[in-house]
Amino acid sequence: MPTSSSTAPDHSRSWASFLLLIRSSPSPIPVHAHLLKLGLLPHPHLRNALLHSYAQLGLLHQARRLFDELSRWALPDSNSLLSAYFKWGHLREARALFHAMPRRNVVTWTATLTGYARTGDLESARRCFDAMPHRTVVSWNAMLSGYSQNGFEDEALRLFHDMVDAGFRPNETTWVLVISSCAARGDPSLADSLATLLHRARGIDFNCFLKTALLDMYAKCGRLAAARRIFDDLGPRKNTVTWNAMISAYMRSGDLASARELFDRMLNKDVVSWNSMIAGYAQNGQSAFAVRLFKDMLTLTGEHPKPDEFTMASVFSACGHLGTLEIGNWAVAFLGKNQIRLGTSGYNSLIFMYSKCGSIKDAQRIFQEMERKDAVSYNTLISGLAAHGRGREALELMSKMKEEGINPDHATYVGILTACSHGGLLQEGRRLFETIEAPSNDHYGCMVDLLGRAGEVEEANRLIQTMPMKPHAGVYGSLLNACRIYRRTNLAEMAAYGLFEIEPNNSGNYVLLSNIYAQAGRWEDVDRVRRMMRKRGVMKATGWSWVEHGGEVHKFIAGDRSHERCSEIYHLLANLRRRMERSGYVADGSCVLRDVVEEDREEMVGVHSEKLAVCFALIVSEAGEAIRVMKNMRVCWDCHTAIKAISKLEGREIIVRDNNRFHHFVEGQCSCKDYW
């Protein structure tokens, strides 16, 4: 019997100290060896603790060995092994163990229930819950948690009532779960009645968890002021989650400044704090800020906290919106270097990024590589194909989606109708529209766009008349666009006036109508629209184009002379124009209204932002490399013609993304089946 060595304590040391040692060790292996040497392994408590450590780490074989040997000396506590089997996804073993167990207590049942709920199998979880011989508050909470975490808020709320009816007193955990279900519902009156119920309950400790859940519920139900009051009342008792909940509340409501203010004041930012900000910027159309903040995260924090899959998903999305493939690829490289594993959402945002950056091939590659695809995966690629004018492939993808048993949803139909519209697939679009059970305003908008682009302007107009709801701006916008294409000036007037009511400050609508008048030579009406804009204080939005090069985004506006390589760009443009004119190109100034103010018209002809961007890209890119230009507005007809000619003259592939579509220019041809 060892007595003197400090590394080998004697038997007289109480087993409790070994218990502490097991629980505090990062790995159970050395302690295990030690206990074995000392002959202490038969001790049931120590063995159980060891088993638990192995199980927690996912070392299930070791845990199982301990378990099997243990039954020789004592009744095993099989619950921790059971939980571990569930936790690590060994469902078959878990089930077998459950059935083999000679005695099952309430912990056994609750662990099994939780195990099923975690895998999303709520039917099994519920069966288990119903079969339990005894229940505790923890059992009810486990079932509640299963419902609320898997998006079954109604069932959670119903179960809560059942629980109260059965005479169980909700504890703080119960309330937190119910409140978060209510938050997901976003129903303010439900929130109020739940709050009343909570304040009537006796013996509840309004701890930080509970207050934070309440804060989140109020915020998600649109009660931002109430949320902020809880935030302020908590004073120094706020934890990181409280701060994060308030920040994301502001982000959701579009109050970026307030979110930023809290974020800057916050001392212990964790990965969720950063993610909330980055995602918030991306979702509120501030993708450049999202990318900037991601870079700050890497440089300012020394990568503590480390970006995770949530961070990366937002960054990919931001890169997609920005059309910055270089930054996107850098983010992908970062992902690989840091071994960040993406979930389905992360891959979906990659599909989005590649689609939006013009690399539809890469988008398709990611899609194919994914093992678990969901509706969003399909929707994203369908929309990507739609933007690239590949209507047939989009249709095929939707069939595949159905074959895989994934139901098309709202976004699927938006995407597929867009694909038909851009691909000129009138009949298919009509047929698909008929299959939509309850078409939304968005679907009508897409259908009007489809009919309108295909020249069926009357039918589009009639469809609007039959709508069961008040058409939103997109519907009239689509009709107006169709009127521009097919020069239906009178109908355009009607559509535009409908639109001015809904969106009095959207300058694009005025400019569109003004251009339609200009096409018809109705210059007095053009002036009238201009005056209307001035009177209403509507400022014309500027169009710009950008090209990514050398880690920088180079931005151009019409007539821009501020770029450092301006003289080279203009020189090349003049040169190209001469060559283009020799081959029959005639500059078309009629669309110039769209991009510049009247006074500058003469000067601006032919120097639209996209041409400048294309010339810049020609100068800086490698020969044979495809040129990518992004634009925040529609590419005008003159530029479209010019870029076609340039692609032929220079023998270059030029990809232009305007708002939502790609124009792929190769050898004097454009792949887009768009209508002008």
Place this chain on the structure above:
DNA sequence: ATCATGTACG
């Protein structure tokens, strides 16, 4: 037990 991720039309 509470906070953070992805898609869509003019």
